[in-house]
Amino acid sequence: SSGKVHFLNNVFSFFDIKGPTFKKEKMIPNGYLIFEDESFLDSTVAKMNALRKSGQFCDVRLQVCGHELMAHRAVLACCSPYLFEIFNSDLEPHGVSHVKFEDLDPEAVEILLNYAYTAQLKADKEMVKEVYSAAKRLKMERVKQICGEFLLSKMDSQNAISYRNFASSMGDTRLLAKIDCYIQEHLLEVSEQENFLKLPRLKLEVMLEDHVSLPGNGKLYSKVISWVQRSLWENGEPLESLMEEVQTLYYSADHKLLDGGLLEGQAEVFGAEDDHIQFVQKKPPRENVHRQLSSSSSGSLSPGSVRQPCKHDWKYIASEKITNSTYLCLAVLNGVLCVIFLHGRSSPQASPSATPCLQKSLSFEASPQEEEPERLLAPMHYARSGLGTAALNGQLIAAGGYNREECLRTVECYDPKTDSWRFIAPMRTPRARFQMAVLMGQLYVMGGSNGHSDELSCGETYNPNMDEWAQVPELRTNRCNAGVCSLNNKLYVVGGSDPCGQKGLKNCDAFDPVTKEWTSCAPLNIRRHQAAVCELDGFMYVIGGAESWNCLNSAERYNPENNTWTLIAPMNVARRGAGVGIYAGKLFVVGGFDGSHALRCVEVYDPARNEWRMLGSMTSARSNAGVAVLDDFVFAVGGFDGNEFLNTMEAYNPGRDEWSTGAEASTLA
Known part of the structure; x- marks a missing residue:
């Protein structure tokens, strides 16, 4: 076998012999021997993996969906914290451990076993998600990260939604954040894909008072998401019920998002935790809400009394303007990935704040002749980057x-x-x-x-x-x-x-x-x-x-x-x-x-x-x-x-x- 041997002595010379290469160097007086066998590690790893595949000296049986995979306890314990915990608590450590997995792909587990023995991760691109899932179960964080980076490198507008659904199911916030950044930059391309068109859809019509403009997209949709949260909590209805028909909202001059039912005088007003959001309830609120009503004539809830309605994720991801009066948004509502369509429409003849009747139709972005634009923060005198x-x-x-x-x-x-x-x-x-x-x-x-x-x-x-x-x-x-x-x-x-x-x-x-x-x-x-x-x-x-x-x-x-x-x-x-x-x-x-x-x-x-x-x-x-x-x-x-x-x-x-x-x-x- 080839390798390197160092005899360290008072002599300094080089010579080659058949077989290992010996090297003499001038070092400490008494000297010592160092032998570095460059082929040992690769040879040993290959032999151990061969022993695993032939079942020799194996003391672990992994039963994965009807398939049995043999391995060595010490090797798996070094690679998988999950299996280490199982082996460490095994009452019979000298016997053969049996570990059963009914929800993992046998081929993915085999790929992870090869990785554990050879430090080489080899998987067809169709198998990467399965390998990620198995690595998550076995707590192999490095493999999860590598699989996630591979998915990101293969992401495009066609698969971004499926990748996001996968990352969400895995609870991988780091991967989700990167996918969401991609979707923000490519929402229009993503929205043209078939899997995007199959997402649940919430359709909203928004009416504006005269001389009122909607805020920026992100700000607007944060209001919409808060409105949905309160709507589900106050009414006790499932999210699907809001998607059955077009919801009519009203954006008032004091920057509040109101339920359109108020326009016919059918609703009471309840204040929200956010000063800029007000939910107007069409149906009688739940009994516990009645108990929380203040004695004021406005019937508003005290800010500290409103419970947090959300148990799952509520998140605005991205939005785009589709036409002059239509916006498209991708958001997570109560843990469900949804598409929100917002469409501008004419305001009715009477507004909930008793302002004068509107005589004209307003769109999301009215022309300068129709309304006053929002006053922006003063810009610097010079454009600057790297400042x-x-x-x-x-x-x-x-x-x-x-x-x-x-x-x-x-x-x-x-x-x-x-x-x-x-x-x-x-x-x-x-x-x-x-x-x-x-x-x-x-x-x-x-x-x-x-x-x-x-x-x-x-x-x-x-x-x-x-x-x-x-x-x-x-x-x-x-x-x-x-x-x-x-x-x-x-x-x-x-x-x-x-x-x-x-x-x-x-x-x-x-x-x-x-x-x-x-x-x-x-x-x-x-x-x-x-x-x-x-x-x-x-x-x-x-x-x-x-x-x-x-x-x-x-x-x-x-x-x-x-x-x-x-x-x-x-x-x-x-x-x-x-x-x-x-x-x-x-x-x-x-x-x-x-x-x-x-x-x-x-x-x-x-x-x-x-x-x-x-x-x-x-x-x-x-x-x-x-x-x-x-x-x-x-x-x-x-x-x-x-x-x-x-x-x-x-x-x-x-x-x-x-x-x-x-x-x-x-x-x-």
């Missing part, structure tokens, strides 16, 4: 970035009380692809690109009292796309691109503003550039990014007390160029780029649970945007949507889980 943002003294600072022409020096300041932008002193150096942090009441920017050289080592700090920028000591290495945050009165610069811009860095450096010195910290576990970086509760978090150009969903946390990095739960969606903000002790990660598309999706991390969950998506896709938190809103500004550089902004209301571009919804006055 630095931070909240300082109750205002949002947006600095630098690039558009199609150049890297920018200009800095703008947004006042949410007046919904207006103004310029402050420009930076000394044009720069983009950098991050900004607040340290001891001053802004700090480090590194980035000026559009001429790949990376910058210089940094600067802004004094808001003097309205001027000053240089700070340079970084030890030129860096672009690095993360920056303040922690324990120091400025940290993490990761970034190497001088060639081809791969991420593990470097982490800290700057002391008192001594004006840089010191090195423990390196990251994973190379990253374009990662989102922030501080929370005395820890620094580095989220996503890219190792080279492969986007990451992993995240890690730095503890300055012991100078160590620890991996935390991965995000649902791999992304680079995302923004991050802190609100109510949680991390909000916004937008970014997944390797093929700019993203609208948003997710939040709860450090107490070490869990990520998806939130309402933005109205626009944004990669390399700026994110900052002001009071009770998360603001996203600028970025690139895949086609254009943006100067727009939008605000997220955590209480309503919705994004808005409207000034009245997010102005803090």
